[in-house]
Amino acid sequence: MIFAVVEDSRNQAEVLRALLKSEGHQAEVFLDGNSCVEALRDRRFDFFIIDWSLPDIGGDEVLRAVRGKCGWEVPVIFCTGRTDEAAASDILRLGADDFIPKPIRYMEFMARIHVLLRRCQPRPAMQQVGSIEIDLGGRRIMLAGVDVDLTQREFELALILLRNVGRLLSRDELLSTVWALDGGGDTRTVDTHASRLRKRLGLAGESGLMLSSVYGQGYRLDTVQSG
Template identity: 45%
Template sequence: MRIASVEDDKDQSELIRQILVDAGHECTSFGDGRSLLRALRDQVFDLLLVDWQLPDIAGPEIVSWVRQNSGRLPPILFVTSRSQEEDIVAGLTVGADDYMIKPIRRAELNARVQALLRRAYPEAAQQEQIVRQGNYCLDAGARTVLVGGEPVEVSPREFELALFLFRNIGRLLSREVVEQAVWGRSIGAGSRTLDTHMSRLRIKLSLRPENGVRLTSVYSHGYRFESVNAADEQAE
């Protein structure tokens, strides 16, 4: 999904962008409200993340402009440090769909973004429920895994990990990114929890080239899960 984020703090802006990109979205960052509004005149975004306090235009003014000119779409998420009840009410009243209070937490931001996208684009969300790759089929709704058409039993955490891997195939994934996405927190450098779960998945799901995938450990970084051509692998 294409997401626009307007945030004047460079560190916060980069954090938001990185979280969204790690989750598989495209993210365009803007440092002020006017830049975002100019972009909205000729670009289409599936979701907007808006800070309240900006150097030129206040967040509620941006939300009001979008609603007057674009209707109910795209959905809008306030991401702000303003935590008073009257601020939350005002933000939702002016047309925002959700309201998230800083500090930004990776798991919470991902959850709110996914919830808004599911509600706004139900057909796309339904299509994303099924992930197919090689001999694998994962159903996010039913929480089932098929390998070569046969069901494989996995634990809830193993399913979350498998789903994250298959949704991010071809990307280099740091340990922290995987931990935040699956466990909602950084587990710690000394823990073997992630490695243990990866090892179990590798065995249970037969994550091998003959099934069209390869799971590789990347020293001091994390993992790479990629698609491979089984015929080419055998030829080599």
């Protein structure tokens, strides 16, 4: 696997790279957040290890870029000197899969890597939610067996909603995830795309799913009973 290690301490980063290499993985080191975000434009990584405190941008900004470009399947671990409960909650709520407190205990570090690698085994290429089928390999979505023509951003928004059935997703969260690298757009962009998805994917109940706008908060996709 190819790891991205985003860590401003070169010595620390090289130790992590050596540990990963000893397990047969490749690792590329980024000493600041912007260089990693830039690399996402044309390179692929299978796993991210991100320092919370970076010299240029916050680790949370790197995480948003990773989720926006690579999706939610790619594992992300944070390394942080913050060990309080609030910090742990913040990191996980933002979309990280796990975190390692500093100073890093290397046996624990590798154990957590292995746990996430087991947990993140590839899912079946085809997934079904209601009467909607998701073809991850082909990046397409079908409704009742018929391909639905979606733009890239519509597909990514649909994917997040379909993977979070029953969960309220704020407009800001959707905007920062789907449009992370675009550098534009606002919450009206989310509303416009959500409205299109509601029509194209039958999210007013026809597909067995209902997309609801929660006033002042965001969107929630729920299953509905047929008949």
